[in-house]
Amino acid sequence: MSSNFVFINDAFFQASQSAILVKDLSVQRGYGIFDFFKTVNNRPIFLDDHLDRFYYSAAQMHLQVSQSRAQLKEILKELMKLNNMPDSGIRITLTGGYSADGYNLAEQPNLIITQNSFSIHQHAIDKGIKLVTYNYQRQLSHIKTLDYLTAIWLQPLIKENAAEDVLYHNNGALRECPRANFFLVTANNEVLTAGDGILKGITRKNILSLPQTEIPIIEKEITLDELAGAKEAFITSTTKNIMPVTTIDGKSIGNGKLGPLTSKLQELLKIKAS
Known part of the structure; x- marks a missing residue:
């Protein structure tokens, strides 16, 4: 069973115990955005560039990010501390949220952040x-x-x-x-x-x-x-x-x-x- 931690909306969970509901628009209609960056020796590479694109993509898709950039950075910092993976890939996903009819946008998207071990072989x-x-x-x-x-x-x-x-x-x-x-x-x-x-x-x-x-x-x-x-x-x-x-x-x-x-x-x- 995985001991990795993930972040969903406002809390950290063990990956094996994490879930979102099937009525999410990402499941029903494939609606959502994400960004992905790597860490090398516990240092995020080009993080601000990735966050720029994440917030831009969210705005373009009419998805409201509840967390400020500073708050998101603190969440990422805590996730990296919990998982202790110096070389990794971190994915920030923002879904369409729990739509009432499976088609229209929900009032609140779901934020999912995962981290997995990753290294580049030149x-x-x-x-x-x-x-x-x-x-x-x-x-x-x-x-x-x-x-x-x-x-x-x-x-x-x-x-x-x-x-x-x-x-x-x-x-x-x-x-x-x-x-x-x-x-x-x-x-x-x-x-x-x-x-x-x-x-x-x-x-x-x-x-x-x-x-x-x-x-x-x-x-x-x-x-x-x-x-x-x-x-x-x-x-x-x-x-x-x-x-x-x-x-x-x-x-x-x-x-x-x-x-x-x-x-x-x-x-x-x-x-x-x-």
């Missing part, structure tokens, strides 16, 4: 990832919602194509992976990433804020056709940091290995997060 990241493309535009893409229906539905397609994840495009305009942002390195050593129709990730945000004198990074529309001339490609997320993309639709990107610009950005991000 050798696995450097090995890279294989992607397959799929024409799909996520709804409310600027909000970190609970909606991963298409991503999960596509898992058989991913396996059939000997890939490990999917890269969405909207009629040829590259977008993102279900849980990561996508970057492409051109023949001129420019790093490109989509600026619209995506969830703007926290790792992505911190890469974009790096000094442009180091490596030029540009937000612009990228097309499927541009993949053929890419020297490198990579994805970014809280769990993957910066991971090289080795193949897309069965075709190698560059030499199919970790490239020099991707490696350089990995080092710069590591310094920024330290």
